[in-house]
Amino acid sequence: MSSLVACKISRYLSRIVLLVGLLLAAQVQAQNRWYDQADIDKGATLYKQNCAACHGPNGEGTADWKKTDANGNYPPPPLNGTAHTWHHSKKLLRSTISEGGARLGGLMPGFKGKLTDEEIDAVIAFFQSKWPDEVYANWAGRNTGNGIPPIANPEDNSAPETAADTTRMTQMLKSRLGSSRFSEPVESPVNGIFMTRFGSNYGYLTEDGRYLFIGNLIDLQQGKNLTDISRRRTAIDEINAIAAADKIIFPAIGAEKAVLNVFTDTSCPYCKQLHSEISFLQQAGISVHYLPYPRGGRQGPGYQVLRQVWCAEDRARALTIAKDLDSGELPPGDCASAAFVDAGYALGNRIGVTGTPSLYKSNGENIEGYVPYRELIQKVLND
Numbered sequence: 001m002s003s004l005v006a007c008k009i010s011r012y013l014s015r016i017v018l019l020v021g022l023l024l025a026a027q028v029q030a031q032n033r034w035y036d037q038a039d040i041d042k043g044a045t046l047y048k049q050n051c052a053a054c055h056g057p058n059g060e061g062t063a064d065w066k067k068t069d070a071n072g073n074y075p076p077p078p079l080n081g082t083a084h085t086w087h088h089s090k091k092l093l094r095s096t097i098s099e100g101g102a103r104l105g106g107l108m109p110g111f112k113g114k115l116t117d118e119e120i121d122a123v124i125a126f127f128q129s130k131w132p133d134e135v136y137a138n139w140a141g142r143n144t145g146n147g148i149p150p151i152a153n154p155e156d157n158s159a160p161e162t163a164a165d166t167t168r169m170t171q172m173l174k175s176r177l178g179s180s181r182f183s184e185p186v187e188s189p190v191n192g193i194f195m196t197r198f199g200s201n202y203g204y205l206t207e208d209g210r211y212l213f214i215g216n217l218i219d220l221q222q223g224k225n226l227t228d229i230s231r232r233r234t235a236i237d238e239i240n241a242i243a244a245a246d247k248i249i250f251p252a253i254g255a256e257k258a259v260l261n262v263f264t265d266t267s268c269p270y271c272k273q274l275h276s277e278i279s280f281l282q283q284a285g286i287s288v289h290y291l292p293y294p295r296g297g298r299q300g301p302g303y304q305v306l307r308q309v310w311c312a313e314d315r316a317r318a319l320t321i322a323k324d325l326d327s328g329e330l331p332p333g334d335c336a337s338a339a340f341v342d343a344g345y346a347l348g349n350r351i352g353v354t355g356t357p358s359l360y361k362s363n364g365e366n367i368e369g370y371v372p373y374r375e376l377i378q379k380v381l382n383d
């Protein structure tokens with residue numbers, strides 16, 4: 001982790017907790033619908049009085065319920081089985097109705113004190129009575145513990161809406177972390193656990209949005225760090241999204257066998273060392289794509305020089321000059337393309353660069369710090 005051959009930046013480096021197990025309480029539900037007609041009738045009246053104004057007379061909700069309004073709030077979603085309400089256990093439905101959405105930054109009012117527990121259950125019975133059998137079966141299956149099987153429905157294989165409901169998780173993250181610092185949660189390989197990204201860290205969330213842990217998810221059976229696989233994929237996607245014109249490319253000599261992306265800082269001795277050996281990489285069929293990473297950002301020792309390099313007509317030569325490996329003049333660093341130095345720094349921070357040189361193979365694998373060229377060629381050409 002602390003490499004002797006990289007120039008480290010001083011900002012703190014968060015490191016990560018490995019969470020080995022996570023246990024979710026399973027909900028036990030009855031095999032057939034848990035309510036009867038009397039519950040539905042009672043619920044219908046209460047629903048009309050308390051819920052219909054927002055969620056529609058029959059739980060149809062708002063057509064565009066997945067889109068937030070100008071204030072970042074979600075409109076009332078359908079409760080009739082066409083949306084994601086069936087993803088929630090009865091316990092979670094009860095608490096949503098009694099607590100409301102305000103504590104999560106939402107608009108749904110809480111009904112605690114207004115409706116008794118039995119009345120809340122009756123309202124749930126009412127809107128669940130609008131759910132088609134397969135939706136109800138899916139809800140029951142999802143929320144079944146202790147081996148109680150979901151209702152089988154062999155005739156109908158049409159899957160209901162399966163896209164995950166990330167509304168609540170997003171609201172929880174937003175209420176704790178502000179609005180733009182995390183990515184939209186996506187399903188992880190673990191049932192009921194969702195993944196979100198904060199800069200270069202990955203978090204795993206329970207579906208109710210209540211619990212979050214930050215760390216690495218390991219598949220012990222396959223011996224794979226699943227978080228690292230996500231991290232690599234994100235890193236290389238972001239790097240590949242950069243236009244070639246913004247990079248400084250030292251192309252392979254002869255047939256290109258591999259591309260190596262290198263975040264570099266002209267003020268870092270290890271970057272100079274690596275650059276002095278670059279022709280060996282090129283001769284081995286490796287194209288080196290340089291990206292700027294001024295350690296310390298605008299205050300960093302290499303910031304101005306990197307801007308000058310990115311302003312040069314012949315950037316490859318300018319980079320070599322800036323690394324004291326050639327002589328010549330650098331242009332002033334006040335041109336438009338100098339802005340890419342900030343972009344490179346931001347990109348590096350997003351994908352987890354913490355020092356220079358930081359090398360990324362085309363599969364997203366990261367090599368931190370200087371590696372002598374013979375060894376480096378091996379590492380880059382052999383997966």
Ligand code: HEC
Pocket residue numbers: 047050051052053054055073074075076077078079083084085086088093096097100101102105106107108109111123124165167
């Ligand atoms: C003032 C409008 C309003 C009223 C009244 C209201 N809701 Fe909501 N409800 C919302 C909004 C908006 C959301 C989306 C989450 C949020 O913003 O809190 C929501 C979310 C929900 C959810 C979560 C749905 C999901 O798929 O995640 C349930 C369940 C729900 N409401 C049930 C009810 C019930 C039952 C009542 C009546 C007892 C009710 N709501 C009354 C506006 C309302």
